[in-house]
Amino acid sequence: MSLIDGFEHIARENESLAGYTRLKLGGPAEYFAEPTTEAELVGLVTRFSDAQQPIRLIGSGSNILVGDEGVKGLVLHLAAPVFCDLNVGDNSIISGGGTKLAHFVSTAVREGFSGPEQLVGIPGTVGGALHCNSGAQGEDIGTWVKSADVLTRSGEVHTRSGDSLAFSYRQSSLDELVILRATFEFEKEDPESLTKQMQKLWIVRRAEQPFSQGNAVYVFKDQGGQSAGELIDRCGLKGLQVGQVQVSELDANIFLALPGATPKQVLDLIQKVKDRVRDALSVELETAVRLW
Ligand SMILES: Cc1cc2nc3c(=O)[nH]c(=O)nc-3n(C[C@H](O)[C@H](O)[C@H](O)COP(=O)(O)OP(=O)(O)OC[C@H]3O[C@@H](n4cnc5c(N)ncnc54)[C@H](O)[C@@H]3O)c2cc1C
Structure with missing residues (x-):
């Protein structure tokens, strides 16, 4: 069988x-x-x-x-x-775990819900963002969560709220197998003003990150308030390449997989960058990317 x-x-x-x-x-x-x-x-x-x-x-x-x-x-x-829906309330959103983060962000902005506009341009799903507590400009998605329904590895569904929800930099207590859905609550603001802020951030992000340059991964966590990309850049590693995997010239915390790249080359470049940053700056970079 x-x-x-x-x-x-x-x-x-x-x-x-x-x-x-x-x-x-x-x-x-x-x-x-x-x-x-x-x-x-x-x-x-x-x-x-x-x-x-x-x-x-x-x-x-x-x-x-x-x-x-x-x-x-x-x-x-x-x-x-069924896993990718969005339900909007007066000052709240209930989002499925599989919903695209971009859809969540644009809906929040349209409804005048303040905060998620800062996450514009982060790729992924709401579930992935919650699991990793993704964020940008000092705002993390965990800030607005009120409760989450999760499925455990043994097949039980639980609702997590209050003290059982804890978020810190790129870390979340939502570590069960599946985040099925989550409820978010927001302060309200003028939708037009939020739209303008989101558009500005999007323009900056597009200029600073290699969105059109192919297959990319965001590699390291920031360390002690220092941007991982800036640390790597300070070591002169933009453009460094192992095989067909390259440190982006735009944002050094993003690696690009060029045609013919292999997972092993990504791992080797991660190790090389970690070694160079440790040798030059005595900083131990920690990977944000999950290795399967
Ligand atoms: C170009 C680029 C720029 C980026 N910029 C940022 C940034 O500015 N800030 C930032 O924080 N991140 C950034 N990231 C990283 C990434 O986009 C986020 O971590 C994203 O939120 C991950 O979501 P995902 O759906 O792709 O998750 P995946 O990569 O598919 O999964 C990541 C982890 O989350 C778990 N997971 C996914 N969905 C669920 C679910 N429903 N329930 C439970 N666990 C789940 C997976 O099992 C895995 O462990 C960037 C990535 C790229 C490629």
Whole structure:
């Protein structure tokens, strides 16, 4: 019996993960599934958990590096509409975990909800952003969360709120297998003013980050209030290349995978940059990208 018996309409074996990551690199998942209902999601998680198989969740894959050998067990992808909705209230949004962050940001701005405009241009999903507490300009997504429904590895759904929600720099207490949905509350502001702020930030971001230069990954966490990109730049490493992977000339904390790049070259460039920054500045860079 196969582990995906009865789930053939939403699951497949040996699915390449490259197309699900922003770097467009990496090997296959042993099993890959895109459930269309919460019941199917819970059913799959319970089955793989009972079989003691590894289970992972992929959002937009903007913060994940998959090795050439791929991953064992199940990779879940929340692409179905039921996981990607947005419900707007007076000063709140309930967002699915699979909703694109860009959709969340533009909806918040249109409704006059203050804060998310700062996140414009960060790729990914709301679930991925919550798991990583993504942010920019000193604003992190965790700031506005009131509660979150999560699915554990054993297939139970819990609601997390109050003291069980904790966010710090690029870290979140929402570390269960799946963030199904979250409720956010905001202060209100004039939508027109928020739109202008978002447009300005977007223009700056486009100028400072290599959005059009291909497959990219945001590599390191800032260290002690110092921007990782600036630390790398101070060591003169912009443009440094290992094989077909290059430190971006625009933002040194972004690596670009050029045609023919491999996951191993990304790892080697990460190590090289870490070594050079440690030698020159005695700073130990920590990776933000998740290595699968
Ligand atoms: C060009 C570029 C610029 C970037 N700029 C920034 C920036 O300014 N600030 C910043 O903070 N980040 C930045 N990032 C990093 C990245 O965009 C964020 O971390 C993003 O929020 C990750 O979301 P994702 O859906 O792509 O997650 P993925 O990369 O798919 O997953 C990342 C982690 O989150 C988990 N995850 C994903 N979805 C869920 C879910 N629903 N439930 C539970 N766990 C989940 C995954 O299992 C994995 O561990 C940048 C990345 C790129 C490529």
